[in-house]
Amino acid sequence: MGRGKIEMKRIENRTNRQVTYSKRRQGLMKKTKELAILCDAQIGLIIFSGTGKLHTFPESSNSLEQTIQRYLNVQGIQLPVHDNREELYSELQALREAIHNAELRIRNYLCEDLGPLPLEDLQKHEQQLELSLNVIRVRKNQLMQQxxxxxxxxxxxxxxxxxxxxxxxxxxxxxxxxQQQQQQLMGQTTLFIEEQPSSSTVLELATSVLSLPPSTHS
Incomplete structure (x- = not known):
């Protein structure tokens, strides 16, 4: 039985997509090499994988460049040649000058190398320092208030x-x-109860008094 027809659409599974790419790329490279050798054909092949990896045929960059240049000549396409060395040099000089001026301003803020400055520049520098001090004072007051x-x-x-x-x-x-007052009250109550004669003692005392002879009562 023959293989079923594969639908031409992007393989969603990443692993399957990578395996299919690897197999078909090897087959394409093999067929390209065979065609170049058997038919003496000049072939250039450039492949970028889904992850951005580059594969070329021929593997030599010089041979591939010659093939691309031949294609451009046949098609009558000329790539613009832009020599930007002068532009880069001008930009480099501007950056060097900007760095130098920044270093001078920093030294001036640190009160260094003030001798070459004229009176006008010194006045501007003084005004700038006063403005900076005002900003610093405002921020300091805010922090102190906080x-x-x-x-x-x-x-x-x-x-x-x-x-x-x-x-x-x-x-x-x-x-x-x-609590102390309650304890004192309880102690006084207990003492009062202990000092009172018991009922049996009072009864015995009354009985003894009644049993005495009359002379004794008188």
Whole structure:
């Protein structure tokens, strides 16, 4: 039985797609090489895989470049030749000058190499420093205000905690005093009960008094 017809669409499975690419690329390279050798044909083949990997035939870059140049000559296509060395040199000079000027400004901000500066440049430099100082002062004041607000909030929290602690301690002291008062009251009650004569003792005393002779009562 023959193989079923494969639908020409992108293989969604990445592994299957990579395996198919590898097999078919090898087959294409083999057929290209056979065609070039058997028919003495000049062939150039460029392949980029899905991951960006480059495969070429012939493998030599010089041979491939000759094939591409021959194709351009036959088609009458001329690639624009742009020598940008002068442009790059001008850009390099501009960058060097910008770096030099930046270094000079930094040294001037550090109050170095001020001798060559004329009076006008010194005045501009002074004005710029004053503006910078004003910005610094404003930012410093903002930070100080933030710190003061943080300290105030911390102070309020500490006062609240101290108040809660004081009330808790005073509540404990009052409870302890109440307990001591209750203990004292209980002790006094017990002492009073112990000092009172019992009912049997009072009855015995009354009986003995009644049993005495009359003379004794008189």
């Amino acid at each position: 710190q003061m607000e943080n300290l105030r909030r911390k102070e309020q929290l500490l006062q609240t905690d101290n108040g809660n602690m004081y009330r808790w301690l005073m509540g404990g002291v009052q409870l302890q005093e109440q």
